Amino acid sequence: MSKKDFYKTLKAEVARVDAAAVTKRKENIIEGFTKDPSPKALIDGKEFMVFNSNDYLGLRHHPKLKKAEHKASDNYGAGPGAVRFISGSLKVHRDLEKALAKFHGRDDGMIFSSAFATNLAVLFSLIKGQSRDSLLNNNTLVLSDQLNHRSIIDGIRLANLSKESKAIFAHLKPAEAAKVLEENKDKFDRVVVVTDGVFSMLGEFQDLKKLREVVDQYDKVYKEGVLLVVDDAHGVAGSGKTGRGTEEVMSGRADVLVGTLGKGFGADGGYVVADQEVIDYLRESAATYIYSNNISPATAGAALASVGIVNSKEGQKLIDNLGKNIKYFKKEMSEAGFVFAADSSHPIQPLLIGEAQKTMKMTHGLYDEGILVTNINYPVVPKGRDEIRVQISATHTMDDLKLFIKKAIEVAKKTGVLS
Ligand SMILES: Cc1ncc(COP(=O)(O)O)c(C=O)c1O
Known part of the structure; x- marks a missing residue:
């Protein structure tokens, strides 16, 4: 042996x-x-x-992105040198976060090495709390579209919730999500509803308008409300009249919006934008942000140039x-x-x-x-x-x-x- x-x-x-x-x-x-x-x-x-x-949008080969990459690596070097809270927080990272928050009309944003890494940490943090001392009491129900992306499934898996704390709703059917919220209304302090914005096997959009209505209806019913998390990796910088993605196509808004810089934006990395309270909490709790390097300065420079182009x-x-x-x-x-x-x-x-x-x-x-x-x-x-x-x-x-x-x-x- x-x-x-x-x-x-x-x-x-x-x-x-x-x-x-x-x-x-x-x-x-x-x-x-x-x-x-x-x-x-x-x-x-x-x-x-x-x-x-x-x-x-064909931005991957755009000369402005390549030029911005070279400029950023000239300024900051090839890699970030450390994780964000040590010495790896570079102005180009912060400028990109602010640009993404503005692009989506949110208070603030955070960038990660990928959207996969974003989902793992964002979901785990919102469901579970990061440490044993966390004030989150774990009495959270997670409600997920049946065909959500693997990164969402793994983010939920990481939290190691009891069977009763995890539910799925039928694909693209917010009315089914409403049924689950109704059935569980006395059992949990809060709910995190999570969905892909675009389902990438078929290019279908989630009905975000209807899902938002359902979430708002039950927000008043649960002690700490219902939070809507949308991963719009395939929506941002590709769909909607101005490239804002599923929110724009389907007239609905996420509370916590995850995106990628590696698809429509033509660069690489992931991000989340949300209200300040959420972003401040995530900066204290998101493991793949705290304990893992951020994207390289060159990539952040390219992504920043890309946001500028999409806005132009x-x-x-x-x-x-x-x-x-x-x-x-x-x-x-x-x-x-x-x-x-x-x-x-x-x-x-x-x-x-x-x-x-x-x-x-x-x-x-x-x-x-x-x-x-x-x-x-x-x-x-x-x-x-x-x-x-x-x-x-x-x-x-x-x-x-x-x-x-x-x-x-x-x-x-x-x-x-x-x-
Ligand atoms: C819905 C969804 N989320 C996340 C990802 C992962 O994106 P990234 O390559 O930035 O990790 C993908 C990519 O396939 C995706 O389709």
Whole structure:
């Protein structure tokens, strides 16, 4: 007996994953990008149109972001040097937090190494309290949308709550959340309701207006009220008339809003914005903020430049162009016979295929034509809901879209997706 036996078990586990055809480690390694307006990825020296990136506004390659990165690393060095409360709190971090708070119309904000890290700490802190001496008495009910992101699920798991303190409501059904709040009204001091703003497998928006109404109705019923936490990683800087995300699309407001800088904003890192009381408390309690480095100064500089662009006329043009691209893509693809998995205006536009073999063949076929898309199969989506996830960007040109549509029709006919 030795660790070799453990390694055998690890090997068998990887083989099990491979046999289930859900392998993730065979990644496409991108060697660089072309200098086109909509940069093509270079893989094995070949150019690929990118239709599977979260860079919805195309800001990742923007010269202003790259310039700001260089300036920030010149000023502060390549890394933060320490965690925030030691000596890693740099003016570029603080400027970014203030810019994000202003962007979302909140008192204050905090940045983290990622939105995943943000959710882990924000949820744990709000549910559980950070230390044994905490004044939070743990009598919290957590109510979560059935299909919330893994980072939300893990944030709740960390808090190690009793079974009774955790509840889920049916996906996108605030009326079901209301039922749970009604059933539990005498049992808990407070409730944290948590949801994704955008559900990234289908590009669906949570009904934030209705959920806000439900939360407000029960806020008066629980001793310490009901708090609405929304993770809008796929919404911010990509959706809504001015890029404010799901809040803008669905006319509802979160009490605590989590976002990422690594998707629409084109940089990296996560953030939370909220009322001052919440942010002050989180700065004292959020473990992944207190005990882990923040984003590099270069990344913070790029993100700050990005917030500036989204707020500018140039940003508005990108947002408008993204909307036009989505509309054109949907119209042409629907006319060609493709079925969309959701009726949504989000840049995630999944094509519903319904069979794992067909999605696989179609994704490979598109790859051979120099197009990157993502295959989504069970267990990520229910059996029979297999899809190809296409993500549209503001910087896709009309030529890119036309070429994609032409190739998609050809490959779909060859693979039996379209007759
Ligand atoms: C809803 C949601 N939350 C959080 C994340 C994680 O974002 P980050 O890459 O900043 O950790 C994602 C990314 O896939 C997401 O879809």
